[in-house]
Amino acid sequence: MPNRPSRPSQYIWVCWERLAESPVRRSFNSHLWESFDNVPGKAGDIESEWTMFRASIVEAADRCCGRKVVGACRGGNARTRWWAPAVRDAVWLKKESYRALLACGTPEAADRYRQAKRSAATVVAEAKTMGRVRGDGELLTTTWDVVDRWKEYFEDLLNPTNAPSNEEAGPGDLGIGSHISGAEVAEVVKKLLGGKAPGVDEIRPEFLKALEWRSSMVKRELSQKAKLSIYRSIFVPTLTYGHELWVMTERTRSRVQAAKMSFLHRVAGLSLRDRVRSSVIREELGVEPLLLCVERSQMRWLGHLVRIPPGCLPGEVLRACPFGRRPPGRPRTRWRDYVSRLAWERLGIPLDELEEVAGEREVWAS
DSSP states (O other): OOOOOOOOSEEEEEOGGGGGSHHHHHHHHHHHHHHHHTSOSOOSSHHHHHHHHHHHHHHHHHHHHOEEEEEGGGTOOSOOTTOOHHHHHHHHHHHHHHHHHHHHOOHHHHHHHHHHHHHHHHHHHHHHHHTTBOTTSOBOOSHHHHHHHHHHHHHHHHSOTTOOOSTTOOTTSOOTTOOOOHHHHHHHHHTOOSSOOOOTTOOOHHHHHHOOOOOGGGOTTSOHHHHHHHIIIIIHHHHTTTGGGOOOOHHHHHHHHHHHHHHHHHHHTOOGGGOOOHHHHHHHHTOOOHHHHHHHHHHHHHHHHHHSOTTOHHHHHHHOOOOSOOOSSOOOOOHHHHHHHHHHHHHOOOGGGHHHHHTSHHHHHO
16 A cells, blocks of 8 residues: 655745845845846747746745745644634633642642633634534534535635626626736735745745836836936935935945936946946936035035024024033034035135135125
């Protein structure tokens, strides 16, 4: 008699829980976009496109999230169907009663433990048998009865009696050839339940939820002129909101430069693998360096603050000298010191002449 295949003692799954971490999610999308960039524009039929899409998602999830071993070898699978909140509370009460019995050892504690133990056993037994009850409430005790119950369940599920026919479908209903928009797909993805087992494609709902839909910047149908208009009218104002009062440290400069060039790379249709200098991309697109625009706006705002009438709050804050003790360590760079150094490095104006030069609007604007 051949050996019956037993249930595996362990499973190796992708650690999809790590997608909740921002660095892992960004790395997942980055690997996925690199895979999509290598896919030809037309892959053929829908099966070929889905195969490439599935392979890209599974590979990116495996590389970014890693894998884990679950099952009996790691303490058992806690995701049991009957492990409901009521069962968990009953078992927790039994354990707490047992600890109380060990602590005091009184007859009252022993009685409470016996009662909690009986209640927990009853709740666990009811939860385990809940899934093995026939539709009329009768308890199933044999294997064949359980198999017949599953047969009835799937017959009712897959063969509904009140299914609408094709003749009853109205002109506004979705047909086989109807177009599904991207907004509808995104809405359905948001409603997918998490923590469920993947299908034969090994794609979990968490992978689709963590997938950032590619923006219009990578669409070839949109002209480069339209993309640059989006860059100047939406991206730059959003990125540099309130930049007049920034203290541009090296870290801030690097982050602004990286965000800007990431956007311009998409506008130009290039990636980091193309190894094209940022200056070349800016010249081809006719875009001015963003850091230069930020420094120019900061110098313009400094002129406004210097020329502001006495008694106004912005001018008083600029000239204020706070007192008191500061915490140990190097003090943070003040905006006044930063713009003074910027005026000396970019314009050659020393600190003692800064207010005099900035006080004349025509001279400062030139």
